[in-house]
Amino acid sequence: xxxxxxxxxxLSLSPGERATLSCRASQSVGSYLAWYQQKPGQAPRLxxxxxxxxxxGIPDRFSGSGSGTDFTLTIDRxxxxxxxxxYCQQYGSSPPDxxxxxxxxxx
Amino acid sequence: QIQLVQSGAEVKKPGASVKVSCKASxxxxxxxxxTWVRQAPGQGLEWMGWISAYNGNSNYAQKLQDRVTMTTDTxxxxxYMELRSLRSDDTAVYYCARVNGAVSAANYWxxxxxxxxxx
Numbered sequence: 312x313x314x315x316x317x318x319x320x321x322l323s324l325s326p327g328e329r330a331t332l333s334c335r336a337s338q339s340v341g342s343y344l345a346w347y348q349q350k351p352g353q354a355p356r357l358x359x360x361x362x363x364x365x366x367x368g369i370p371d372r373f374s375g376s377g378s379g380t381d382f383t384l385t386i387d388r389x390x391x392x393x394x395x396x397x398y399c400q401q402y403g404s405s406p407p408d409x410x411x412x413x414x415x416x417x418x
Numbered sequence: 419q420i421q422l423v424q425s426g427a428e429v430k431k432p433g434a435s436v437k438v439s440c441k442a443s444x445x446x447x448x449x450x451x452x453t454w455v456r457q458a459p460g461q462g463l464e465w466m467g468w469i470s471a472y473n474g475n476s477n478y479a480q481k482l483q484d485r486v487t488m489t490t491d492t493x494x495x496x497x498y499m500e501l502r503s504l505r506s507d508d509t510a511v512y513y514c515a516r517v518n519g520a521v522s523a524a525n526y527w528x529x530x531x532x533x534x535x536x537x
Contacts, residue, residue, distance in 0.1 A: 345523035347463075354513055354527035355455075355463065366525060398463055402521045406479055409455075409463040 313337050313401050315410035323418040330386040332397055332413045339379045340403030346375055346384045349412075350395045358397075359384060389415070420444035422514055422528035429534045430504050437500040438531045440514030447495040448472045451517045453524055454488060454499045456510040464510075468520050469497065477520050504535045 314337040324330055334344065342362040347355040357366040359375035362382055372387040386393055394417050399410040425439040440452060454466040467478035469488040476488050487500045497514055512531045515524035 343521075349463075354515075354530055355524075356527070357523055357525045360523040360525070400463075400465075400523065402523055405477060405521050406465050407453075407521045408465055412462050 312406060312408065313340060313404060315399055315401055315408060317397075317399060317410040317413045319413060320411075321414045321416060323416055324389055325418045326389050326391055328389050330384075330389055330393070330415055332384040332386075332415075334377075334382040334384070334399035334410050336380045336382075336401055336403075340401040342378050343401060343403035344375075344377070344382045345400045345402065346373075347398045347400065347409075348393075348395045349398065355398065386415070391417075420516070420526045422516065422526055424512075424514060424528040424531045427532040427534070429536065431537055432505055432535055434504050434535075435500060435502040436504060436533050437498055438512050438514075438533070440497040440499070440528050442471075442495045442497070442516070445516075447490075448492055451519060451522070452488070452490065452497040453515050453517045453522075455513045455515060455524070457513070457530075458507070458510040461510075466499070466512075468517060470520070471497065475520070501533075504533075506535050509533065509535045 316335045318333045344362045346359040349355045363375045396412045396414045398412045423441045451470045453468045469476040471490045485502045489498045514528040516526040
């Protein structure tokens with residue numbers, strides 16, 4: 312099984328700042344990496360698929376990059392609604408497990 | 419619009435079974451699969467498995483495969499997840515989500531169903 316590690320565990324930032332979240336896989340997943348946003352009491356929402364493709368309706372301040380084992384989610388100019396938990400998920404092989412998450416909270 | 423609407427919250431005793439439903443609308447049900455993901459209180463997301471709505475093929479997480487069964491009813495565009503021999507650590511919010519295949523990102527999610535296992 313492929314294990315995903317996310318860092319940092321918590322990221323404390325102010326609105327308007329840039330957030331950089333990391334996801335590392337224990338072995339290559341190619342570009343089969345997705346990012347999700349989850350707010351309290353809500354279902355996850357797909358942000359990024361294929362490592363860098365934005366899902367429909369996702370603002371362009373969200374961008375994904377990377378391939379193989381190292382991936383990054385960047386959120387430019389944090390908006391108040393962006394403070395949430397972010398999960399990566401690999402779907403290069405079964406089981407398509409999730410990382411432990413990064414919480415982005417208000418500084 | 420595409421919607422996945424799940425059944426309501428459940429409270430079960432240890433050893434019992436639970437069956438959660440997920441009714442799909444707004445797309446051709448048999449063109450996609452359904453994955454189930456759960457989230458224990460305050461914890462992360464755990465992939466439980468997947469079922470094809472086209473042919474019923476399924477793939478379950480190894481730790482759950484002896485206790486979980488996923489099915490679909492194409493006449494009502496509904497997917498089901500049954501979990502047996504419930505334990506307290508099965509207490510979680512259970513989500514269904516639409517996927518393109520067995521190993522795929524999930525682009526539409528149900529609202530979640532809280533299953534509480536308590537004596």
